[in-house]
Amino acid sequence: MNLRGCAAQILAKVIGDGQSLTAALDHGLPKLKDTKDRAFVQALCYGVVRHYYALDFALSKLLGKPLKAKDADIKALLLVGLYQLQHMRVKAHAAVSETVAATSHKPWARGLVNGVLRQYLREAENLLQAAEQDPQARLNHPQWIVETLRRDWPERYEKILHANDQAAPMxxxxxxxxxxxxxxxxxxxxxxxxxxxxxxxxxxxxxxxxxxxxxxxxxxxxxxxxQDSAAQLAAELLDAQAGDWVLDLCAAPGGKTAAILERQPALAGLVAIDVDAQRLQRVDANLARLHLQAETLVADAGQPADWAGQRRFQRILLDAPCSGFGVIRRHPDIKLLRRPEDIAALQATQARILQAAWQLLIPGGILLYATCSVVKAENEQQIAAFLAAHKDAEELPIDAHWGLPRPHGRQILTGERQMDGFYYAKLRKAV
Structure with missing residues (x-):
């Protein structure tokens, strides 16, 4: 099997069909039996998606006219070729010949792919200079994400964008x-x-x-x-005590659930909720591997009447659904798949779940609000609105050597101490 062609098929599902890169890889990689082949294809796919906007700019200059939607696989193949020539230690002649060979299913594309890649080799320097004059290509993010981060972090947004394009450490x-x-x-x-x-x-x-x-x-x-170290901070901040009942909302895939249980073995119990049954299976699998016990429920965290009964909790972790702008370096397809209108919809979901969670917290209990986002509307502004509407909510300070203190909560910007971008706010319910 031609590995460049395999990568192009996977990428077409992301670029053309809007599928997540994780799902596309999960479907495509098992076809490859050799570990090195799978690693090479995965590196190609992550590389193309990570550098998509810069690569797509170059491709648009090299193509006489855009390819048709039905030829998303050929566009993906061209991007694979450009990525190899720009970012990989693959010899140019091998990158071109192997990428051209992947057009066997569409013979008409052979000359196009060969011509575009060879033209790139001749014009690479001019194309790179042109990209420097185009904000979307230079910053390698869609313009709306650039503007969102520029508005929120005018002095730091370029550093965040640059961090997004680096492979995250393990x-x-x-x-x-x-x-x-x-x-x-x-x-x-x-x-x-x-x-x-x-x-x-x-x-x-x-x-x-x-x-x-x-x-x-x-x-x-x-x-x-x-687990990224920024995410590990949740268990320490929640600070569950012996004898507490803990509720973990939007718990999948279960890293924070497990960290809470590892830190405090004497809980009365922990209930982990997620709306996605398939993702909740990963929570169960992680707990089983770690020899930990929790009650897991497939349920809507914003509809506790359906599952909570009379239960109330001393500690609640709300790992709220969010844009994921703090983990773009791990999930670069966020840049391609998110839309501007998603932020307002996510804000509404966050507010609904936060309101529901508050009703399940006992007086004197603590709720930890967390996101893997760096967008203020999802973070400090969300908490400001909640505090304004709930006189029984008191914000607890987070005294730490990491992150930025904000009017409400504490924000880690992507790349700080090599961590993911995360936000935390800690609230206590009045007695």
């Missing part, structure tokens, strides 16, 4: 029920895996180089999990 969360961080670092070193402790999070390790989870000592037995 962070681990040590399961302190089984081992300590220093001990696990020694176990990694014994396997020839280099990692560093993260000073702002007692459970976090940052690996110097990403590895397959199968290489991590004790992964199958639950000794360690993969």
């Amino acid at each position: 962070f681990l969360r040590v399961n302190q029920r089984q081992t300590g961080r220093d001990a696990y670092l020694d176990q990694l070193a014994a396997q020839g895996i280099a990692g560093q402790p993260v000073d702002c999070c007692s459970t976090a390790i940052r690996l110097d180089q990403a590895v397959a989870v199968e290489q991590l000592p004790g992964f199958g037995e639950g000794r360690v999990s993969v």
Whole structure:
């Protein structure tokens, strides 16, 4: 199988059909039996999506006219070719010949692909200079995302956009029920895996180089999990106590659920809710691997009358649905799939769930609001509106050496301490 063609088929589902890159890869990669082939195709797909707006600008200059929608696979193949020539250590003649060879299913495209890629090689310098004059190509994001971040972070938005285009490091969360961080670092070193402790999070390790989870000592037995250090902060901030009932809303895939249980083994119980049954299965699988217990329910977090009954909770984590603008470096297809109108719709969903969650919190209880976004409308402005409408809500300060203190809550901007972009606000219900 031609690997460039395989990558183009996967990318066409994202670029042409609006499918998530994760779903497209999950469907396409199993067709490849060789581990190195799968890694190469995955690298091509992530690379093209990560650099899509810069690559698409160059392609638009090289094509005489746009390709038809039915030829999304040929457009994807051309982007694969350009990505190799711009960003990979593949010899130019091999990149061109192998990419051209992937047109066997559409022979008419052979000359087009060959001509476009060879023209790029002749005009690369001029194209790169032209891209510097085009804001969308230079910043490699759709213009509406650029403007959203420019409005919210006028002095920092370009740094955020640049961080979005870097591959994220691999962070681990040590399961302190089984081992300590220093001990696990020694176990990694014994396997020839280099990692560093993260000073702002007692459970976090940052690996110097990403590895397959199968290489991590004790992964199958639950000794360690993969989780960005910004996300690991949730368990510490929630600070569940022995005997507490904890509610984890929008819990999938379960990393924060597990971290709460690892940190406090003496909870009365934890209930994890998610509206997506398939994603909730990942929560169950993660808990099983880690030998942890929780009640998991497929339900709408904003409709507690359907599932909560008379239950009330001392601690609630609301990991709110959001734009995901803080994790674009891990999910670069967000740049292609999100739309401007999504922000207002997400705000409304967040407000609905936050209102519902508040009714389930006992007096004196604490709710931790979290997003993986850097958009103020989803974060500090959402909390400001909630506090204005709820006189029984008191904001608790988050005193930390990470993130930016905001009028409400604390914001981590993408790339700070190599972390994902995250927001946290901590609220207590009046007695």
